[in-house]
Amino acid sequence: MTLAFDLILCLMIVGTAAAALLTHNALAAIVFFIVFGNLLGLAWLAMNAVNVAMAEIAIGAGITGVLLILTRQRLMALGDDLVSAETPGWLRAGAVLACTGLTALVGSAVLSVAPADDLGGPIAALLPELGIENPVTGVLLAFRAYDTLLETFVLLGALVAVWSLAPGNAWPRPPASLNLAESGGGSVAQAFGRLLLPLALVMAAYLVWAGSDFPGGAFQAGTVLAGGLIIAAIGGAVAWPRADNSILRAVLVLGPGVFLIIGLAGIALGRFLFYPPGFAKAMIVAIEYSLALSIGATLALLLAGRSVAPDHRS
Amino acid sequence: MTLADYLFPALLYIGVFFYAAGSLGLLRFQDAELRLHALTKADNVGLGFVALAAALHWGSVAVAFKIAAVWLFALMAAGATAQLMARRAKTAAERGTDR
Known part of the structure; x- marks a missing residue:
């Protein structure tokens, strides 16, 4: 990358960050934050950190941006004028x-x-033992698996925190529908959701599989899954994910559960989170697939929000 | 210099021109429908030219197909989102609010 490109990108990143902080309009601030996240992803891409770039754009800009927009909408529905x-x-x-x-x-x-x-050298020397080629996946699921295991529980904890905000008489009921596709069918949005959901499933499965050897992995795949689910729900192609859906709840704990069980089984072989030699890749892929499902369900339920009481509009 | 060497920057410049036109429309047009029109039409053509340039630059059929898929996704997403936003703008105008 040339110096001019880097400089312009840096200026744009700092500029959008400043705009997001300094504007008084909440929606404008959120939009600038999303643009900021996308530009930051470009910066990671310029530094050849493709895994980080994908995570930043999908989670940092995408999911967080949507969460902020939904928060603004719900605050406005509650009568908050959003003036600090x-x-x-x-x-x-x-x-x-x-x-x-x-x-x-x-x-x-x-x-x-x-x-x-150079930490890359020692990691590259260890990767053949795991049977995978993506050093980021190696670090996340083998060398620093402990961190990742805790992260998955933190994500689950965040969802439980959102759920616990629901008033007593709202439980267990569906989350507020967003009424984005109200007024006249929204058939284009529905068709788009129908088309996107299966494609998102395939894409997510591919991202996990590719994540062993190329950029990708459970977090990116989970985000794609949640995105497909939410777009389909907005268009009305599927129902909004509900907190009291027992299948969804099982999926929520599947990833952290499989991770924990494999980790505990490692104790029998020597220490916590020890993968038996020769089976490391199989274990990592199993953990990643179940994690991707759990992360997808968690993010989708986070976006859907807490349940609402029947008499409340939003 | 082969033909591709001339074609690559030419396609990029054409793409950037359409992006600039779309952005100008977004800034200058009066209402939501017109601005969406500028964004979805001009920017998607711009993206198409940039995608063509990228496909030519990497020069492999597999990569070209992937880039084409990306362009198609962007087209569909832009179209569906613009439709949602236009609907929203219409009902908001009828109700006289900006929500």
């Missing part, structure tokens, strides 16, 4: 100071890593 109170000057100055300090700290930490301090 004027913050005192000392608070702003303090926030600027704290953020600058954090940025300097992170920046110096990153710059202190010598470019020649």
Whole structure:
């Protein structure tokens, strides 16, 4: 990549970040945040970090952006005018100071890593034992599997937190439909959802499979799955995912459960999360497929939101 | 210099021209329908030319098919989203709100 491209990209990233922070219109801020996430994904792509780029665009910009838009819509339905109170000057100055300090700290930490301090070498030497070729998957599911295992439980915890916000008389009922495709059928959206959902399934299955050797993996696949489900639900091709659906609940715990069971079985062979030699790839792919399903279900249910009481519109 | 060497930048510039036209329309047109029209038509043609340029640049049939699939997905997504947004804009205008 040329210097001019990098510079323009950096300017655009900083510019969209500033616009998202400084605008007073909540929707404009969200839109700038989504554009910011996509540009950040481009920056990762320019640095050849394809896995990170995919995760940033799918989760950082995509799912988070949709969550923010839905939050705004639900707040407006509750009568919140989304105008934040004027913050005192000392608070702003303090926030600027704290953020600058954090940025300097992170920046110096990153710059202190010598470019020649090559972790890629040792990892590449270990990968053949796992039988996979994507070093990111190797790190996420073998060398640092502990982190990933905990992450999957954090994601589940976030969903439980959203569910627990539902009022008592709303449980167990469907989430608020978004009425996006109201007024006159929305047949185009419905047809699009019907077309997209099976394609999203195939795409997700491919992303997990490809994730062993190429960029891809459970998180990206789960996001694609959730995206397909939600678009189909918006168009009315399928019903909104419900928190009291027992199949969905089983899918939610499938990934973390399989991960935990394989991890515990490793104790019998020596230590927690130990994959028996020769079976490492099979274990990793099994974990990744069940994780992709769980992440897809979790994200879709997060987007659908908590259940609402029957008398409440949104 | 082969023909492809001239064609690649030419296709890119044509694509960027259509993108610029679409963005100009988004900024200058008055109402939601017109702006959606500029976005979905001009930008999709622009994306088509950029995709053609990319397919030519990488010069492999497999990659070209993947790029074509990406373009098709973008077309469908843009069309379906624009339709939803136009519907929304219409009902909002009828109700006299911006929600």
